[in-house]
Amino acid sequence: MTTSPTRVLVPRVVALVPAAGQGVRLAAGMPKAFVSLRGRPLIWHCVQGLVASGCVEVVVVAVDEHHHDHARAALAEAGCRVRIVTGGAHRAASVRAALCAVPDAEVVLVHDAARCLTPVSVIQAVAQAVLAGQRAVVPVLPVADTIKQVDSDGRVLGTVDRAALRVVQTPQGFAGDLLRRAHQAPCAPVTDDAGLVEALGVTVATLPGHPHAFKITTPFDLAVAEVVAGGRVAGQA
Numbered sequence: 001m002t003t004s005p006t007r008v009l010v011p012r013v014v015a016l017v018p019a020a021g022q023g024v025r026l027a028a029g030m031p032k033a034f035v036s037l038r039g040r041p042l043i044w045h046c047v048q049g050l051v052a053s054g055c056v057e058v059v060v061v062a063v064d065e066h067h068h069d070h071a072r073a074a075l076a077e078a079g080c081r082v083r084i085v086t087g088g089a090h091r092a093a094s095v096r097a098a099l100c101a102v103p104d105a106e107v108v109l110v111h112d113a114a115r116c117l118t119p120v121s122v123i124q125a126v127a128q129a130v131l132a133g134q135r136a137v138v139p140v141l142p143v144a145d146t147i148k149q150v151d152s153d154g155r156v157l158g159t160v161d162r163a164a165l166r167v168v169q170t171p172q173g174f175a176g177d178l179l180r181r182a183h184q185a186p187c188a189p190v191t192d193d194a195g196l197v198e199a200l201g202v203t204v205a206t207l208p209g210h211p212h213a214f215k216i217t218t219p220f221d222l223a224v225a226e227v228v229a230g231g232r233v234a235g236q237a
Contacts, residue, residue, distance in 0.1 A: 019033035031064060033113040035222065037216075037226065048078075049119075051081060059081060102176075109173050117228055122171075127171075135174065138170075168209075
């Protein structure tokens with residue numbers, strides 16, 4: 001009797017979490033992704049949000065080669081939906097390493113572990129926008145502060161019109177083929193994946209972000225995150 005070949009199911013929506021950075025500015029003595037927030041590492045909160053969105057089928061987490069066991073232990077509850085890979089010396093290298101683990105994904109979300117309190121609604125909105133036809137989309141917030149342009153000595157050159165400025169958050173969502181092409185193209189250093197896509201001449205769409213999607217970078221940010229996360233727990237009680 002002949003047996004049919006096993007069909008390999010390709011995940012439609014995946015999330016990549018570059019988490020190999022050391023988080024020097026947080027000064028916690030460990031990689032930032034493993035710093036505790038209300039008794040759980042930041043990476044746990046990040047992955048829990050992605051899984052809870054209901055639209056992410058696989059999460060690929062890129063960590064330093066010496067922290068695979070730590071990551072597996074922290075994320076054991078997510079089971080087979082999480083894959084651990086070795087990240088690189090910088091963010092782009094970690095994203096590329098994670099991309100290699102899901103080479104056929106139709107929609108790819110790239111999410112900062114340090115934005116671990118991003119509401120599920122934002123994750124869902126980004127994924128749905130790409131599924132609906134947007135090639136690249138990022139969540140943003142208006143800039144509230146006055147912005148000054150200064151020279152190398154700190155002297156003010158002028159005041160920037162903030163009306164057209166936005167603070168960019170994650171997850172950033174992309175058509176899988178576009179993100180793969182962006183990471184293969186030569187480009188000057190950028191601070192996010194949308195910058196790589198912009199360098200290809202592709203338009204990046206925006207949608208509303210959320211204040212809770214702030215990036216935990218300093219001890220002050222972590223203190224704020226403790227308060228925000230505590231409010232969520234109290235609200236669920």
